[in-house]
Amino acid sequence: MLQSQVTIKDIAKILNISISTVSRALRDTYDVNSDTKEKILSLASELHYVPNYNAMGLAKGTNHTIGIILPFITNYYFSTVITGIQELAYDNNYNIVLFVTNDSSEKELEIIQNLAVSRVDGLLVCVASDSNSFTHFQDIINRGTPIVFFDKVANDIKTSKVMQDDFNGAFEAVEHLIKSGYRKIAHIAGSKRLTLTQRRLQGYLAALKKYGLTSRDEWIIHSGFSQQDGENDMYALLECGHRPDAIFAVNDRKALGAIIALKNKNIPIGKKMGVIGFTNDPLSSIISPSLTTVAEPAFEIGKRSCELLLKHLTKKHFCPEEVILPGKLIVRESTQRS
Amino acid sequence: MLQSQVTIKDIAKILNISISTVSRALRDTYDVNSDTKEKILSLASELHYVPNYNAMGLAKGTNHTIGIILPFITNYYFSTVITGIQELAYDNNYNIVLFVTNDSSEKELEIIQNLAVSRVDGLLVCVASDSNSFTHFQDIINRGTPIVFFDKVANDIKTSKVMQDDFNGAFEAVEHLIKSGYRKIAHIAGSKRLTLTQRRLQGYLAALKKYGLTSRDEWIIHSGFSQQDGENDMYALLECGHRPDAIFAVNDRKALGAIIALKNKNIPIGKKMGVIGFTNDPLSSIISPSLTTVAEPAFEIGKRSCELLLKHLTKKHFCPEEVILPGKLIVRESTQRS
DNA sequence: GTGAAAGCGCTAACAC
DNA sequence: GTGTTAGCGCTTTCAC
Numbered sequence: 001m002l003q004s005q006v007t008i009k010d011i012a013k014i015l016n017i018s019i020s021t022v023s024r025a026l027r028d029t030y031d032v033n034s035d036t037k038e039k040i041l042s043l044a045s046e047l048h049y050v051p052n053y054n055a056m057g058l059a060k061g062t063n064h065t066i067g068i069i070l071p072f073i074t075n076y077y078f079s080t081v082i083t084g085i086q087e088l089a090y091d092n093n094y095n096i097v098l099f100v101t102n103d104s105s106e107k108e109l110e111i112i113q114n115l116a117v118s119r120v121d122g123l124l125v126c127v128a129s130d131s132n133s134f135t136h137f138q139d140i141i142n143r144g145t146p147i148v149f150f151d152k153v154a155n156d157i158k159t160s161k162v163m164q165d166d167f168n169g170a171f172e173a174v175e176h177l178i179k180s181g182y183r184k185i186a187h188i189a190g191s192k193r194l195t196l197t198q199r200r201l202q203g204y205l206a207a208l209k210k211y212g213l214t215s216r217d218e219w220i221i222h223s224g225f226s227q228q229d230g231e232n233d234m235y236a237l238l239e240c241g242h243r244p245d246a247i248f249a250v251n252d253r254k255a256l257g258a259i260i261a262l263k264n265k266n267i268p269i270g271k272k273m274g275v276i277g278f279t280n281d282p283l284s285s286i287i288s289p290s291l292t293t294v295a296e297p298a299f300e301i302g303k304r305s306c307e308l309l310l311k312h313l314t315k316k317h318f319c320p321e322e323v324i325l326p327g328k329l330i331v332r333e334s335t336q337r338s
Numbered sequence: 339m340l341q342s343q344v345t346i347k348d349i350a351k352i353l354n355i356s357i358s359t360v361s362r363a364l365r366d367t368y369d370v371n372s373d374t375k376e377k378i379l380s381l382a383s384e385l386h387y388v389p390n391y392n393a394m395g396l397a398k399g400t401n402h403t404i405g406i407i408l409p410f411i412t413n414y415y416f417s418t419v420i421t422g423i424q425e426l427a428y429d430n431n432y433n434i435v436l437f438v439t440n441d442s443s444e445k446e447l448e449i450i451q452n453l454a455v456s457r458v459d460g461l462l463v464c465v466a467s468d469s470n471s472f473t474h475f476q477d478i479i480n481r482g483t484p485i486v487f488f489d490k491v492a493n494d495i496k497t498s499k500v501m502q503d504d505f506n507g508a509f510e511a512v513e514h515l516i517k518s519g520y521r522k523i524a525h526i527a528g529s530k531r532l533t534l535t536q537r538r539l540q541g542y543l544a545a546l547k548k549y550g551l552t553s554r555d556e557w558i559i560h561s562g563f564s565q566q567d568g569e570n571d572m573y574a575l576l577e578c579g580h581r582p583d584a585i586f587a588v589n590d591r592k593a594l595g596a597i598i599a600l601k602n603k604n605i606p607i608g609k610k611m612g613v614i615g616f617t618n619d620p621l622s623s624i625i626s627p628s629l630t631t632v633a634e635p636a637f638e639i640g641k642r643s644c645e646l647l648l649k650h651l652t653k654k655h656f657c658p659e660e661v662i663l664p665g666k667l668i669v670r671e672s673t674q675r676s
Numbered sequence: 677g678t679g680a681a682a683g684c685g686c687t688a689a690c691a692c
Numbered sequence: 693g694t695g696t697t698a699g700c701g702c703t704t705t706c707a708c
Contacts, residue, residue, distance in 0.1 A: 002519045007700095007701060007702085008701070009701075009702095010701070017678080018679045018680075019678085019702085020677090020678070020679060020680080020681095020700090020703080020704080021679075021702065023455055023677055023701095023702065023704090024677095024678090024703095027703085031677060031678090032677065032678080033677060033678085034677090051701085052396070052700085052702070053392075053394075053457070054391075054392045054396040054401055054403070054700080054701080054702090055392075055396050055684090055700070055701030055703090056684065056701080056702055056703080057392035057682095057684090057702090058390070058393050058396050058684045058686085058700090058701080058702070058703095059683080059701080059702045059703040059704080060391040060684085060702080060703065060704095061684075063391070063392055065433055071684065072421075073411070073417045073420055073424075074414060074417040074418050074421060075417075077414060078417075079411045079412040079413075079416075080412050082411060082436070083410075083411055083412060083438060085438045086411075086437075086438060087438075090437065092560065093434040095433055095434075095457075096405055096434075096435060096436060098424045098436075099424075099428065100421060100424060100425075117361075119388075119391070119433075140347060162700050170616055182422045188443035231548070240696080248675060256624065266682085274690055278687090282621075283620075283621060283624055286594065286621055287624055287625065287626070288625075288626050300702040343685095345684095345685055345686085346685070347685075347686095348685070355693065355695085356695045356696075357685090357686085357695090357696080358688085358694070358695065358696080359693085359694055359695075361685095361686065361687065362687095362693095362694085363687090365687090367695060370693065370694080371693060371694085371695085374694090376695090389685085389686080390684085390685050390686070392685080392686090393683085393684070393685030393686040393687090393700090394685080394686055394687080395682090395686090395700090396685080396686070396687095396699095396700045396701065396702085397685080397686045397687040397688080397699080397700055398686080398687065398688095398700085399700075511702095604685080
C-alpha cells in the first residue's frame with residue numbers, strides 16, 4: 001500500500017461542502033451546480049485524487065475487475081489477445097484476473113464453480129476445446145455476471161462474441177490452394193462443437209464448391225488444436241485411400257505438426273503437398289519451409305472483447321453484439337509447387 | 339456480480355454469537371474457543387462462505403491484488419513465468435493486474451507513476467532492458483509496497499529477487515561449445531546494466547578461462563534482446579577482424595537472429611559456426627537446424643517470485659531473499675560440428 | 677441543487 | 693474467550 005491518500009472527505013472539507021456533492025460531481029451525476037462541480041474536479045486533479053476501489057466496490061457491489069478464462073497463455077495468439085485486453089483494461093483502470101484452464105473442460109468447470117462471488121464484475125472467455133456443455137456459463141450470466149466470448153465461443157449462448165472471420169479466412173486459404181494448382185485438398189479441423197471449427201470447415205467446403213471440387217469424408221479430420229494432433233492427423237491422411245495433395249489446417253500449430261509428419265515421411269512440402277495454416281504465429285515465418293497462413297487480428301480481438309465487456313458492465317441493458325474481424329492471407333513457401 | 343452472498347453476519351446470527359468471533363475464527367486468530375471455532379468453520383464451508391475482499395480491503399487497507407510489470411507477455415519465457423505466477427495467485431485467491439512496458443523504460447516509469455494508491459498490495463517486476471535508473475522502484479518500496487524482481491532485476495535495490503542461474507548456465511553453455519571443439523567463441527550479450535547480462539558474461543569468461551582460451555573485445559557485443567538485435571550483432575561479428583567459430587547468445591531470440599544472419603551469408607551452422615542460446619524457447623526445437631540452448635525454469639521462476647511476494651505481504655518484516663534456480667543444457671543440432 | 681445519515685462487509689481496538 | 697462499537701471510503705436514499 002502506498003501512503004495515505006486523498007479522499008472525497010478531504011475535498012469536501014477544503015471546499016466546505018458535503019461529501020455527497022463531491023461524490024456526485026466526481027461521478028458525473030448531473031444534478032450538481034456546474035460551478036461547484038468545476039471547483040471539485042479541478043481540486044481533485046490538483047490533489048491527485050484517486051478513488052478507493054474497495055470502498056467503491058463495497059458500496060456498489062462491484063470491484064473493477066474482469067476475469068479472463070482461456071486455455072493457455074503460452075502461445076502467440078493468446079498472449080497477443082491478452083496484450084490487447086490488458087491495454088484497454090489499463091486505460092479504464094480495470095484489473096484483470098487470469099484463469100488458465102490448460103484447455104481442460106474440467107478445470108474450466110472448477111474455475112467457474114470456485115469463482116468467488118464478487119470476485120469479478122465480468123468475464124472474457126475462450127472455452128476449452130473439449131467443452132461439450134456450456135450451462136455453467138449460462139448460469140453465471142443468469143446470475144448477473146456478463147460474459148463476452150472470444151475465439152472459441154459457446155455456440156448456443158446468447159451474449160457478445162468476438163471472432164476472426166473464420167469463414168472467409170478459410171475460404172481464402174482454400175482458394176489460394178486451388179489457384180496454386182492443388183486439387184485434392186484435405187482439412188485438418190478442430191473440435192467439432194466449436195463455432196470456429198464449423199465456420200472454417202464451411203469456408204473450406206464453400207471454396208471447393210465454388211471451383212467445382214469436392215472433398216471426401218476421409219479428408220476431413222476432427223481432433224484437438226495441438227501440434228501433436230496435427231502430426232497425427234497428417235499420418236492418418238497419408239494412410240487413407242485417396243491421398244490428398246494439399247492440407248488446410250485449422251491453425252498454425254496443427255499445420256506445423258503436419259509439416260513435421262511430412263518431413264518424417266520425406267514428402268516434399270509445397271511440391272508434393274501444399275500446407276496452409278491459420279493464425280500467423282511467428283513460428284510460421286521461422287520454420288522451413290515457411291508456412292503460408294491466414295493472419296488473425298489477435299490484438300484487435302483482445303481490445304474489442306474488452307471493449308464490449310466494458311459496455312456490458314456500464315450500460316445496464318446493453319444488447320449482445322457479435323463482432324467479426326477480418327484476417328489476411330499471407331503467402332509463404334509451403335504452398336509453392338515449384 | 340453474482341447474487342447475494344453469505345456474510346459473517348449470517349453465520350453469527352445462525353450460531354447466535356457475535357460477528358467478531360466469527361471473524362476471528364475465520365482468520366485463525368488463536369484466542370477463540372476451539373469448539374465454537376470448529377462450528378463456525380464447518381458452517382462457513384457448508385454455506386460456501388466467501389469473504390468479501392472489498393470489505394476486507396477497505397478495513398485493512400489492502401486489496402488482495404498483485405501487480406506484474408514486465409516487458410512483454412508475447413513470448414515463451416514471459417508467458418510461462420506468468421502462468422507460474424497465476425497458479426500461485428489463484429491458489430491464494432489473489433488477483434493479478436498485468437502491466438506491460440513494451441520493454442520501454444519510459445512506459446515503465448509512466449506505469450509506476452500512475453499506479454493508483456491502493457491499487458496493488460505488491461509488485462512483481464522484470465525491468466525494461468534499457469532502464470538505467472531504478473529510483474522509482476525504490477520510492478515504491480519506501481512507501482510500503484513490496485517488490486520482488488525476477489529475471490531482469492534492478493541491481494542496486496535491496497529486495498527479493500528470483501533469477502535463473504545465469505552464471506552457471508552460461509558457463510555450461512560455453513563449456514559445451516569448447517568440448518564440442520570450438521575455440522574462437524564470441525558472445526552476443528544483452529544490455530550492459532542488467533545483472534542477467536553481467537552474470538552470463540562472467541560465466542562465459544570463466545569457462546574460457548578454465549580451458550585456457552581467451553576472448554577478444556570485438557567478440558563481445560552488447561545490445562538489446564530481440565531477434566533483430568541478434569541478427570545485427572551476428573553481421574558485425576562476421577565483419578570483425580578475427581572471425582569467431584562459435585556464438586554464445588544471451589537468449590534464444592538473439593540466437594535465432596544470429597542463425598538467420600548466418601543463413602543469409604550461407605555459412606553452415608554447426609559445421610562452420612556453432613550457435614548456442616539460452617531459454618529453451620519452443621522455437622529452438624522447431625527451427626532448422628535446431629538450437630542448442632540452456633533451458634530456463636520459467637514456470638518455477640514465476641511460482642517462486644509470487645511465493646516470495648506473498649511472504650513479504652503477509653509477514654511484516656520478511657527479509658529479502660535471493661533465489662537462484664538452475665538451468666539445464668539441451669544439446670541440439672546447432673552445435674554439431676560434423 | 678445540496679446535506680445528513682445509513683449502510684456495504686469486514687477488522688480492530690476496547691471492554692468485560 | 694467473547695461481545696460491542698467505531699470506523700475504512702464510498703454510494704444512495706431521503707429530507708430540505
